[in-house]
Amino acid sequence: MTAPLPKRIIKETERLQTEPVPGISAQPHDDNARYFDVTVQGPDGSCYEGGVFNLELFLPDDYPMTPPRIRFLTRIYHPNIDRLGRICLDVLKNNWSPALQIRTILLSIQALLGAPNPEDPLNEAVAKQWKDNQAEAIKNAREWTKLYAQPKE
Amino acid sequence: MKFGQEYQQALANEDFPKEWRESAIEYKHLKKCIKKVHKELQSLGLHPDTLRRMSEWVGDSQPEHQDSKDYYSATAPTLSSVPEEFAPQLRVLVDGKTGMPLDATLAPETKSALQKLAKHEMMSAGRRDYLRIPQPPSNHAVRRSSVVSVLTEDIAEEPEDARWVQLPLASAKNFYDMLEPSVQELEVLREAETAKLEEDILDLGDAVENVVQPVREGMEATRKMNYRDLYFWREMFRLYTEKPIFYSGTEARRGAFTFTEAKSRLQAYDTKLREIGLLDQMKTPQARLAAQQFLDLNVKILRIMHFQEMNARAMTKILKKFDKRTHLEGNVFLKDIGTKHPALLTNSGKQGQLQSPGGFANSIARDLNAEIASKVLAIVPQPDDWDCPVCYSMAWKPVSLGCCKSVYCIRCIIKLQDEGMKRCPVCNQETVMKADGRNINFEAMEFLQKYFPMETRKRQKENEKAALVREHGEAFVKPGCAIQ
Structure with missing residues (x-):
């Protein structure tokens, strides 16, 4: 069943290893080169600072015609990320372009942590909190980060 | 090994051209000079500790003094109102009549030594302005000057007679006189060498262009070269850009490599080329010649980088030493150089663990790297x-x-x-x-x-x-x- 890995995926993977993006790592599984373990560090100055978030990323068969599928494994208090870790991000859906890549998508996700957008919520409860009492919401996000997203020793 | 020895040895052993060596910083002489300054200060009874204590005290003065009693202010003895030809000097607040330094904490013999100097200065300077009213500090005026002020504690008792006297320090002036031309020579040398290397790069670009021009249709028979040479050059340049030697442009690390790093990278590149036997596979002698030219150019860049990096280190070290031994604020001079010739000094690792090579070395690495990329590497499309x-x-x-x-x-x-x-x-x-x-x-x-x-x-x-x-x-x- 295994079709040869497209050149594009090979090249992207290589470059992710040789020139990693600071604060982001993506490691393909040995038995499935389309499945990546990803970690993203919370951006400095955000309420996720100090946290290390695990994500899973999968490149579907028709990648790059369709976007990678990606979700958070680490719990996170964020208006655009739901309880299952699904992410509401335009470039992962309608605004996907085959010229985007794993690296740019992960950078967008890191940027999303730095700039939560409660106007376009995926997690209604968190988004409401964010709009009603932002200070409290940020406090929650910090607490969750301490609770769930601590880097492993 | 001490840095001084290391420096002298490197200067002597490495294959540097004569005119480079002449422009190098004279570390040994400067060190001797520091000893002289140290002696001169000691003959005045001013130990480094005393000087440091006094200059620190000035630095810590509370600003409110400035409003009530301006002669008491900390701003007076800073590096303002310094004329261009200024020599390093001590500025001492003394009794206007007797020339006795007004710092109660000075040892008696120090006081009398300073008093002698001060009296002499006051006589010779005749109508020197009283520096009672401090001028606001204006840092742009700072020119190889170094001032340590000696403030008094009992000044409040007889303020009318207090005045600032400037005591020149001959030996410290020597130090700066020796250092300053070196700095300028190094700058000139850098410009000249960079220009020369840029010429070399252009020549090399022509040579490469000559040997890789793809065979035009119908010309195959007349051209001696083989189109395969194009592929050898491509591989050669691909390896070169894959692991850059002088300058890294990746997200994780942007900046020039240090000389040591660059050297081992160039060696690794050379080894790699030998391993795959790329040079031997080149078909025409012109191609092999151009390849040799390319490698030589890299060695040349490495050499000037080494030289400049060594000098930048020597400069930083000698000024630190000057500071430590004399407390005459050599670091002011250092900062001054930093603004005038930003390319010269070693970058003391401000960005944490990212060690960048010093100044000139850094800019040489960056400029020539870009030059090679646009004038030589670009000829062979990847x-x-x-x-x-x-x-x-x-x-x-x-x-x-x-x-x-x-x-x-x-x-x-x-x-x-x-x-x-x-x-x-x-x-x-x-x-x-x-x-x-x-x-x-x-x-x-x-x-x-x-x-x-x-x-x-x-x-x-x-x-x-x-x-x-x-x-x-x-x-x-x-x-x-x-x-x-």
């Missing part, structure tokens, strides 16, 4: 430059959508059309559906055929196969099928 932004394979046959400069391969555009993706993947304009045979970029096609004959042939076969799959289904071209 296949990566012609990747289709969608499949990351060579954009063959090349298609331009007309909305932006991106070049796609024809297969990817067909695929995008099949999927109904209307927008150009790079610039997002709705141009995909309109594309047809007229969008084939013939100029790029000719170029690719010329520079990448092997790649384009391979891609052509892949395309034909993909077209068959599209038309007749996957099974039609499965391995094992009879059409092979």
Whole structure:
């Protein structure tokens, strides 16, 4: 069943290893080169600072015609990320372009942590909190980060 | 090994041209000079500790004093109102009549030594201005001057008679007189050497262009060179850009490598070239000559980098030493150099663990790296430059959508059309559906055929196969099928 890995995926993977993006790592599984373990560090100055978030990323068969599928494994208090870790991000859906890549998508996700957008919520409860009492919401996000997203020793 | 010895040895042993050596910082002499300054200060009874204590005390003065009693202010003895030809000097607040220093904490013998000097100064200077009213500090006026002020504690008792007296320090002046020309010579040397190397790079560019020009049609017989040389050069330059030697432009690490790093990188590159035997495979003597020229150029860059880095280190070290031994604020001079010749000093690792080589070395590495990339490496196009932004394979046959400069391969555009993706993947304009045979970029096609004959042939076969799959289904071209 295994079709040869497209050149594009090979090249992207290589470059992710040789020139990693600071604060982001993506490691393909040995038995499935389309499945990546990803970690993203919370951006400095955000309420996720100090946290290390695990994500899973999968490149579907028709990648790059369709976007990678990606979700958070680490719990996170964020208006655009739901309880299952699904992410509401335009470039992962309608605004996907085959010229985007794993690296740019992960950078967008890191940027999303730095700039939560409660106007376009995926997690209604968190988004409401964010709009009603932002200070409290940020406090929650910090607490969750301490609770769930601590880097492993 | 002490730095002084290390420095002298490197200067002597490395293969530096004579005029370079003459411009080098005279570390040994400067060190002797510091000893003299130290002695002179000691003869005045001013130990480094005393000086430091006093200058620190000035620095810590509370600003409110400035308003009530301006002669008491800390701003008076700072480096303001310093004339251009100023020599390093002590500025001491003394009794206006007797010339007795007014710092109660000074030892008696120090006081009398300073008093003697001060009296002499006051007599010779005659109508020197009283520096009772401090001028606001203006840092731009700072020119190789170093001032340590000695403030008094009992000044409040007889303020009318207090005055600032400037005591020149001959030996410290020597130190700066020796250092300053070196700094300028180094700057001149850097400019000259960089210009020379840029010439070399241009020459090399011509040489490379000569040997890699793809064979024009109908000229095959007259050209001695083989088009395979093009591939050797490409591999040579690909390895060169893959692990850059002098300057790294990756996200994780941007900046010049230190001399030691660059040296080992160049060695690794050389070893790699030998391992794959690339140079021996070159067909024409001109090509081999140009390759040698390329390697020599890198060695030359490395050498000037080494020299400049050593000097930057010597400069930082000697000024630190000056500071430590005399507390005459050599670091002010250091900062001054930093602003005037930002390229010269070693960057003391401000960005944490990222050690960058010093100044000139850094800018040489960056400038020449860019120069090589644009004047030499660019002559041999790399296949990566012609990747289709969608499949990351060579954009063959090349298609331009007309909305932006991106070049796609024809297969990817067909695929995008099949999927109904209307927008150009790079610039997002709705141009995909309109594309047809007229969008084939013939100029790029000719170029690719010329520079990448092997790649384009391979891609052509892949395309034909993909077209068959599209038309007749996957099974039609499965391995094992009879059409092979």
